[in-house]
Amino acid sequence: MSIEVRNLTKTFGSFVALRDVSFTVHSGELVALLGPSGSGKTTLLRVIAGLETPDVGSVFFDGDEATRRDPRDRGVGFVFQHYALFRHMTVFENVAFGLRVRPRDQRPSQDDISRRVHELLGLVQLDYLGDRYPSQLSGGQRQRVALARALAVEPRVLLLDEPFGALDARVRQELRRWLRRLHQEIHLTSVFVTHDQEEALELANRVVVMNDGKIEQDAPPGEVIEKPATPFVSNFLGDVNLFHGRVQVEMHDKNGTPTPMELDGERAEAVRVIVGDRVYVRPRSNEVRSNN
Amino acid sequence: MLTEPAAIRVLLTGTCLGFVALFLVLPLTVVFVEAFRNGIGPYFESVREPDAIAALELTLIAAAFAVPANLVFGVAAGWAIAKFRFPGRTLLTTLIDLPFAVSPVISGMVFVLLFGRQGVLGPWVAEQDLRIVFAIPGIVLATIFVSFPFVAREVIPVMEAAGTQEEEAARVLGASGWQTFFRVTLPNIKWGVLYGAILCNARAMGEFGAVSVVSGKIRGETNTLPLHVEILYNEYMFQAAFAVASLLTLLAVVTLVVKTILERRLHGGSA
Numbered sequence: 001m002s003i004e005v006r007n008l009t010k011t012f013g014s015f016v017a018l019r020d021v022s023f024t025v026h027s028g029e030l031v032a033l034l035g036p037s038g039s040g041k042t043t044l045l046r047v048i049a050g051l052e053t054p055d056v057g058s059v060f061f062d063g064d065e066a067t068r069r070d071p072r073d074r075g076v077g078f079v080f081q082h083y084a085l086f087r088h089m090t091v092f093e094n095v096a097f098g099l100r101v102r103p104r105d106q107r108p109s110q111d112d113i114s115r116r117v118h119e120l121l122g123l124v125q126l127d128y129l130g131d132r133y134p135s136q137l138s139g140g141q142r143q144r145v146a147l148a149r150a151l152a153v154e155p156r157v158l159l160l161d162e163p164f165g166a167l168d169a170r171v172r173q174e175l176r177r178w179l180r181r182l183h184q185e186i187h188l189t190s191v192f193v194t195h196d197q198e199e200a201l202e203l204a205n206r207v208v209v210m211n212d213g214k215i216e217q218d219a220p221p222g223e224v225i226e227k228p229a230t231p232f233v234s235n236f237l238g239d240v241n242l243f244h245g246r247v248q249v250e251m252h253d254k255n256g257t258p259t260p261m262e263l264d265g266e267r268a269e270a271v272r273v274i275v276g277d278r279v280y281v282r283p284r285s286n287e288v289r290s291n292n
Numbered sequence: 293m294l295t296e297p298a299a300i301r302v303l304l305t306g307t308c309l310g311f312v313a314l315f316l317v318l319p320l321t322v323v324f325v326e327a328f329r330n331g332i333g334p335y336f337e338s339v340r341e342p343d344a345i346a347a348l349e350l351t352l353i354a355a356a357f358a359v360p361a362n363l364v365f366g367v368a369a370g371w372a373i374a375k376f377r378f379p380g381r382t383l384l385t386t387l388i389d390l391p392f393a394v395s396p397v398i399s400g401m402v403f404v405l406l407f408g409r410q411g412v413l414g415p416w417v418a419e420q421d422l423r424i425v426f427a428i429p430g431i432v433l434a435t436i437f438v439s440f441p442f443v444a445r446e447v448i449p450v451m452e453a454a455g456t457q458e459e460e461a462a463r464v465l466g467a468s469g470w471q472t473f474f475r476v477t478l479p480n481i482k483w484g485v486l487y488g489a490i491l492c493n494a495r496a497m498g499e500f501g502a503v504s505v506v507s508g509k510i511r512g513e514t515n516t517l518p519l520h521v522e523i524l525y526n527e528y529m530f531q532a533a534f535a536v537a538s539l540l541t542l543l544a545v546v547t548l549v550v551k552t553i554l555e556r557r558l559h560g561g562s563a
Contacts, residue, residue: 049464050464051460051463051464070463071460071463071464072463072464072465072466072467072468074464076464077464078460078461078464080457080460080461082457084457084458084460084461085458085461086458086461086462086476087458087480088479088480097462097465097467097475098465098466101462101465101466101467101468101471101475102466149461149465150464150465152465153465153466
């Protein structure tokens, strides 16, 4: 499903959270809302989910006006920053919740619910924890339960608020890769909020950089790094290490025509380049090792 | 680690135990000793006497109205105060405590001034052929009023601690308002609600001041247990007075036991 927001403004008392924000998420995209805290990115996500009503402006789902639509009728899956799992329910019941509260005529049978929940818990690799309560899980496990719960209702959009914010670095890496794979498998239109530029640049097809309630730049990750649209963007992304280069080795097939070659990295997706192409490497401080 | 000298420890514990003995254990013992002064037979006679039974019934009726009414009100007020920001929220929080702040006698007077023959709504009440003051409705109203803060007081902190995220999650997952309340909100606050209901019940059954003003003390009709005890005592029927008082004491003991069990669930329970 595509999402379009047009001229959104939202204030809380004297605090302006969103100032005339417009942007579009195309169907199947994975978009990051990136910005410092207080930049309005979470408010924007909550307006899309229907948890906040904008003062001015509209939200469209697949071209249909949905600004005042009740959150329960929007078909969105929402993963909260602190997961918001139902603490008095087991993991199984948490995931089943969205199916159990459907109107009687649309509610799946007990067996179907059970099958679906186990399928989802399998997808997040937690099937063996169905009987536990949220308080008995680690942060990463709670995060994955929250994801399974959001996916259970077969949402047309997945919204994630700082999905990896409260996790330690190693778990974060793992979940990031996992989310990326998930998105490649099911192509669910997804928007996630983050203040971590690496997360945004690594995961998203498109990065929307926000500051002070406004969109500073809306572009693919490469462009955000290479051509920051405003001083804020270049400042905010300033501590990214970037090494530019140009492909020098020429590869030919047997007929002597130049052929592309594959550049590969541990984390990066393989890219095909040809002699003369500009490339850049962005090593991360926490992954640089010495050979000695 | 305790570092106080033994003498101070003994002094503190001794003072505390002495105080408890003097002000709690001794009076309670006196109630039962006096109640059984003339033996078991007269005890049951005074308890089974029609006026005593009527008083017990009226006390239970008043509590049966006050507890559900204040449950609904308390949870609703807690929900509004803990989950929403609206103008007048602080005022509402303060107003909830009003029955604690004013003297019960004044609480009773309010209803007499409102619904009594000379009261503001007196003529209207008379027109409807209703009796509120010096009748059961007045007693129920006064009881509701004085026991009104208990549930709300217990529920508000529990709800505030729980926050609103789980409710938002439920809404996004497709739950209606009622489903959200019954499946998410209520299970999270149930021990707080029960605890508040127990306290509310204790106050409703024991209330003297406010009820005494609106009751008119018509024997067998508008007497609650506490009022009945007072009347018997004033008529020098000490044994009967203490026998009826022992009923109230037993109700209080049951309440305390239930409360202790609930407290354990509330603070020690994992779910």
